[in-house]
Amino acid sequence: MSLIDKLIVWSLPFVPKPIVGYFSKTYIAGPNLEDAVRVIKDLNAKGMMATMDLLGEESREVEKAYQAAEEYVNILKTIHDERINSNVSVKPTQMGLVIDKEMCYQHIRRIVETAKKYDNFVRVDMEDRHCTTDTIKIYLRLKEEFENYVGTVIQAYLRRTSDDINNLIKHKANLRLCKGIYVEPREAAYKDMAIINSNYKYNLEKLLASGCYVGIATHDEKLVWHALSIIEKYHLPPEQYEFQMLLGVDEKLRQIILNAGHRLRVYVPYGQEWYAYSTRRLKENPKMAGYVFKQIFHLS
Numbered sequence: 001m002s003l004i005d006k007l008i009v010w011s012l013p014f015v016p017k018p019i020v021g022y023f024s025k026t027y028i029a030g031p032n033l034e035d036a037v038r039v040i041k042d043l044n045a046k047g048m049m050a051t052m053d054l055l056g057e058e059s060r061e062v063e064k065a066y067q068a069a070e071e072y073v074n075i076l077k078t079i080h081d082e083r084i085n086s087n088v089s090v091k092p093t094q095m096g097l098v099i100d101k102e103m104c105y106q107h108i109r110r111i112v113e114t115a116k117k118y119d120n121f122v123r124v125d126m127e128d129r130h131c132t133t134d135t136i137k138i139y140l141r142l143k144e145e146f147e148n149y150v151g152t153v154i155q156a157y158l159r160r161t162s163d164d165i166n167n168l169i170k171h172k173a174n175l176r177l178c179k180g181i182y183v184e185p186r187e188a189a190y191k192d193m194a195i196i197n198s199n200y201k202y203n204l205e206k207l208l209a210s211g212c213y214v215g216i217a218t219h220d221e222k223l224v225w226h227a228l229s230i231i232e233k234y235h236l237p238p239e240q241y242e243f244q245m246l247l248g249v250d251e252k253l254r255q256i257i258l259n260a261g262h263r264l265r266v267y268v269p270y271g272q273e274w275y276a277y278s279t280r281r282l283k284e285n286p287k288m289a290g291y292v293f294k295q296i297f298h299l300s
Ligand code: FDA
Pocket: 124, 125, 126, 127, 153, 155, 176, 178, 179, 180, 181, 182, 217, 218, 219, 220, 221, 244, 245, 246, 249, 250, 266, 267, 288, 291, 292, 295, 300
């Protein structure tokens, strides 16, 4: 962790909430569903697709998990009614994974069932390493029943990822491939960025070459370049992949990818819990604090 990143994280509790709110506006649509709809309408008008994420801490109470699932059902109905181009991204711990795995499965199942009703799609986000096995199991179970209405995420920094991908390829999985955002121990995850990037490239090629649908989630231009070279090498049709980026990050790169004729989806988080979410995530992964700081003050 660099000294600047440490300083930013250390000073977070002293920054007044409205100021955190002002800066987080770039990355979070707002506290309400209408905020997300407004932001997505704007993205759609600019030729981008979206995935909506309801911000929330891990649910430790049954009622909280239930309410989060209800909200996702409502989100899918709203997406349909508002005719916006967006799917949803769901976190298993918000659906109660740490309380009761079967309950979590049933909540996500209900969301995927609703997505199918509206001909939409659910991406099951990947959280820290304690959730990986369960998340993949939930995904494969749902895929058996709902086929292409559901997908999940794989993190290039995990040492287990190549094995997971070899298995998921057999199921023709629909995967978002990202580097991984949680701080993991060296036994579980590569720490060297060059290895993480090599693992990303290696597994991306395996997935695309085997016909899996991939959400290429990165703002790293070297990886974007590599993805484009694979797409060209295998003459992949645009229906087999999409690029994905977080709201507010590197909008120039976003436009470059779009202008080159590729599909691009923006991850749009919203919710009342934006403050807890923003500060927790920044503390969890101080590297993010550095990115945000640099972006706000145009240092890179
Ligand atoms: P890298 O970290 O090298 O960043 C490249 C450049 O992008 C940086 O130099 C910086 O300029 C900019 N940048 C990156 N992130 C930024 C940020 N937050 N704010 C400002 N600038 C930033 N992870 C996970 O573990 N589970 C998941 O389910 C998901 N889901 C997901 C969805 C989507 C659509 C995206 C884009 C990312 C995720 N992630 C994720 C996060 C992912 O794992 C990873 O941590 C970030 O995307 C950063 O990695 P990059 O590939 O962008 O490279």
